[in-house]
Amino acid sequence: MRAIMRHLSIILLALAFTNVFAHGSDKHTNLGDRATELKEEGKSRDIHPSLAEIRKMHPEFLKHKRDKTLRQGVRTKRNSLKACVNCHSSSKDGEHIPVNAPDQFCSTCHEKVGTSLDCFSCHRTTPKEDL
Numbered sequence: 001m002r003a004i005m006r007h008l009s010i011i012l013l014a015l016a017f018t019n020v021f022a023h024g025s026d027k028h029t030n031l032g033d034r035a036t037e038l039k040e041e042g043k044s045r046d047i048h049p050s051l052a053e054i055r056k057m058h059p060e061f062l063k064h065k066r067d068k069t070l071r072q073g074v075r076t077k078r079n080s081l082k083a084c085v086n087c088h089s090s091s092k093d094g095e096h097i098p099v100n101a102p103d104q105f106c107s108t109c110h111e112k113v114g115t116s117l118d119c120f121s122c123h124r125t126t127p128k129e130d131l
Helices: 002-020 033-040 051-072 081-088 105-113
Strands: 090-092 095-097
Touching: 033 081
Parallel strands: none
Antiparallel strands: 090 095
């Protein structure tokens, strides 16, 4: 029984460390069209003060925003999921590619850490055409 517990502890520790370091570099395969422009202009820090914090804490931030939006009715353009999609979506031949499509912004990180991406079962994956 002790051996099993020891093995489980090692596995849990390994999973915890790999999850923490999964987003260690500033490189991302597909930031999205607008996000890439902002990064190249040096303005990405205006949107995300700490990229490391966003990477590590974004599920908690999204849950917090969800709670404020649904339970308290707080709706701001800057902090909406629409703003994330508008900035992090890419386009090809004039057509928007969904952020959760393979090799796109949301899907690449979620695949790396082995988590489901269920936000978009309700929310839009591409910006509205009038943006």
